[in-house]
Amino acid sequence: MISLSVNGKTITVKDSPDTPLLWVLRDTLGMTGTKFGCGVALCGACTVHLDGEPVRSCTTPVSAAAGKKVVTIEAMAANPVGRAVQAAWIKHDVPQCGYCQSGQIMGASALLSTNKKPSDADIDAAMSGIVCRCGTYNQIRAAIKDAAHAMAKGG
C-alpha cells in the first residue's frame, strides 16, 4: 500500500512499488489525461508534476511518489499558471492530434512556475524532452511566451 497525493487528494493504491506512476494514474485511478508515448522517458508525453517538478511518470515508480504531491493535466485548470498556459494554448490553437499536448502543457506550466519570462533558450531547455510528431513546436513557443506575458499583466 502506497499513499500519495494526486491533484490534492490523498490516495492509497495497492499497486506493486515498481509500477510506473503513469500506469497507476491511467489504469488504477482511471486518469487518462497523462499519456503513454515511449515508456523510457524519451518523449515526455507522460509528464506530470511531482512536488512541483516536471517528471516523466513512465519511469517514475509509484514508490518514488509515496508521500509526495502529484499534479496532472486534469488539475491544470485549478492552478493559475496552468490556467494561463491552457488559455494561451486555446488562443494559439496549438494542438493538432493532441496526444502529446498534456505533456507539453505540464512541461510549459512547470517552466513558467519558476521562470516568469523564459528566453528561447530556456524554452528549448525545458521543452526539448517533449516530442510532438505533428510539429506544433512554433505554436508551443508562441503560446508559452503569450502565457508569460498574460501572467505578467496579472491576467
Place this chain on the structure above:
Amino acid sequence: MSAIYNASRRDFLKTSALAGGGLVIGFTLPGAARLAQAAAMFKPNAYLRIASDGHVTVICGLSEMGQGVHTAIPMLIAEELDADWSKISVKQAPADPAFNNPIFGMQATGGSTSVRGHWEPMRKAGAAARAMLVAAAADKWKADQADCRTERGMVVHKSGKKLSYGQLADAAARQAVPKEIKLKSAKEFRILGTPAKRLDTPVKVNGAANFGLDVHLPGMLTALMARPPVPGGKLVSVDDSKAKAISGVKQVVQIPGGVAVLAEGFWAAKQGRDALEIKWDDGANAALSSEGVSKMLAEGAAKGGALARNEGDAAAPASKRLEAVYEAPYLAHACMEPMNATVWVKPDEIEVWAGTQSQGPSQGILGKVGGVAPGKVKVNTMYLGGGFGRRFAPDFTVDATLLSKISGKPVKLVYTREDDMKAYFYRPASVTRFVGGLDAGGNALSFSASVASPSIMEASGFMKLPANGVDDMAVEGIRDCPYDFPNLRVEYARVEPGVQVWFWRSVGHSQNLFFIESFVDEMAATAGKDPYEFRRALLVKQPRYKGVLELAAQKAGWGQPLPAGVHRGIAVAQSFGSYVAEVAEVSVGKDGKVKVHRVVGAVDCGMTVNPEIVRRQVESAIVYGLSAALYGKITFKDGRVEQSNFHDYPVLRIDEMPDVEVHIVASGEPPGGMGEPGLPPIAPAVTNAIFAATGKRVRKLPIDPEELKQA
C-alpha cells in the same frame, strides 16, 4: 487513392423528424456505391442535427488525427447552412456506409481526400437544411420564400421579422427535401476561407480528449504481444510459466501474429510479455539486411522495368549527360500514440474502440475474423494520436479481435513504443536511377528515371498492381514530372525484399520528390544555371507549379544575401491536388551537422477552407519530413529491425525547429488535399541547400553528417 470521382451525381437527401424534436438531415454521400443500397442507407442516424435551442451538431464520419477534419467538415456544412459558427459542435460518426468517403468508396480517412471528397456533398447537406428552414419560416409567416434570407442561424424576412433555426427546427423537419440545391458562389462565402478556430482544441488542452488508448471497459483485459522478430518468422515453442506467475496475468494466448499475455492493466501485461520464453523459427528472412535490400533495389533500378511514361527519345544524343542513383530507406510512422485497439467480441456483434483511419474496411475485415456480418461490427472511432497512414492498417484491430474472441472478454491490445517501431508497415525503401541530358546551351534535353521499389498497392490488401505492371504509388511524383523535358522516360521495377510496406504521409511522393527535385537541381548545376531559374523556365506550361515556385522564391528573398554560412535550397511538388514550393535556409557545421534555420513555403491548394489549418498542415508536414530527412531510417540486420525507440529513431524536437512561414496562393480552383502535400518538397529543399553550402550532393537519406564533415 487518387481516383477522380464525379461528386455531383448520386446525391440523395432525406429528412426525418427526431423524436426529441429538431431537424435532421441525412444524406448518402456519393461513392456510397450502388443505387439499390440507397434506401437501406437512410438511417435515423443523422449527419446534421439542429436542436430546438439552435445548436448544430455535425456528425463527421472522418477520423481526426490532427489534420483538422473535425473543423473543416463542419465549416463546409455551416457555410451553406448560414449557421452561427459559435453554435456548431462536432461528433464522431459510427462506421456506416452512409459515411463512405466519395473518393475511396469506403469509409476511411487518408490520401488527403477529406475536403476534396466532401467539398460538395457536405455543402449540399447544409444548403438543403437551409432551404427547409427558409420554407418553414415562410410557411409560418405565410410569406414568399423569396422575401426570406438567412444569416447566422436565423431566417430573416424582408419586413425585419426573424426566427432562429432552433425555433424553426421542428417545422423544418416536416418540409420536403428540395430537389434542386443551389450552392453559394465563392464570393458569398462567410465561413469558408476564414481561420475559424478548431473545434477539438478545448478537449485537447485539459486531458479530456479520448484516444484509443484511453478506453476502459468493465472486465476488460490489457494485452501485450510477443511477435516474431523476423518478418515471416514462426513460433516454435513458448514457455509461459514465468509470465503466468506474475500477479495480474490472466491468460497467455497464441494467435497467428504471435503470443499474447492478457492481464489486468498494462504493467502486468508488459511484465508478463517480457517474461515469456519463446523460440522462433526465423524462416526465409533470417539473413535479411539493409545492405541486401539496397543491393536488390539498386539492381532493380539498373535493370529497369515496366514502362510508366515515354515521350520522345530519352536516349537522344546530348552534349552533356549526367547520371545519378538516389536511395531512401524504410521509415516507421512513429505516431505519438502507439498502435492499440479495444475490441469486444459479443455473441452476435463485435464492438471496436480504436483510433483508426479505416472504419469501413474494418467492418468487413473484423467481421470475418469474429464471424459476424460487416453490419454487426460497431466501430467507435476515437481521436487518433497521429495517423500518417499507419492507422489505415488492420494489424492491431485484427489481433485485438482474435484475442477478445478467444478470451471472451473485452481486450485492449497495446503496442509498446518498441512493438510499434518493429511492427513493419513501413514506408518502402526505394532506389531511383536518373539519366539527364543537356544541349550545348545547358538546356534540358532528356530525362529518364528508373524507379525500384516494393508495391504498396499489392501490400495494401485492397488494391492490385495494374496490368501495365506500374505501381501508381511507387512512381507518383516522378511519372507526373511537370518539367518540359522534350524526351522523357519513366520505368518501374518491382522489387520485394519481404517487408510489409504501407502508406506513409504523402506515400510515394515522400521519397520520389526528394529524388527528382535533387536530380533536377543537379541538372541545373551541370548546366551552370540558378536552380530556381532553371526550374522556372521548364515550368512555363505549368502555371500552378510556377506560381508556388515564384511565390516561395519571392517571399524567401531568393538571390538576396544571407548571413555567413547560411545557404538556400528550393524544391516544388504537386501531390493530392495541391502545389507546394519550399525554400530552406540551411547551414552545415564543420562537424557535418545540418541546421535548418528557416523554411518559406508557398501553397496553392485551390479554394481554401481554413487558411490557418492549411498553414499548420504545411508546417506539420515540414516537421515530419525534416525528421525523416535528418534522422529517419529503419534498418535490418540478421532479419531484425535495428531501431526500437526515440533514441535510435530520433525525431525533430523544439530546439531544432526552424522558423516556418507559409504563404497561400489565392485560387478559385477546386480544393486540393492538405494533410500531406507540404511534405515532399522539404527533404530536397534542405539537401539542395546543403549542396549550395558544401558542394556535396546528398543522394541517400537520411542525411549523414559524416559525409558532410569538413576536413
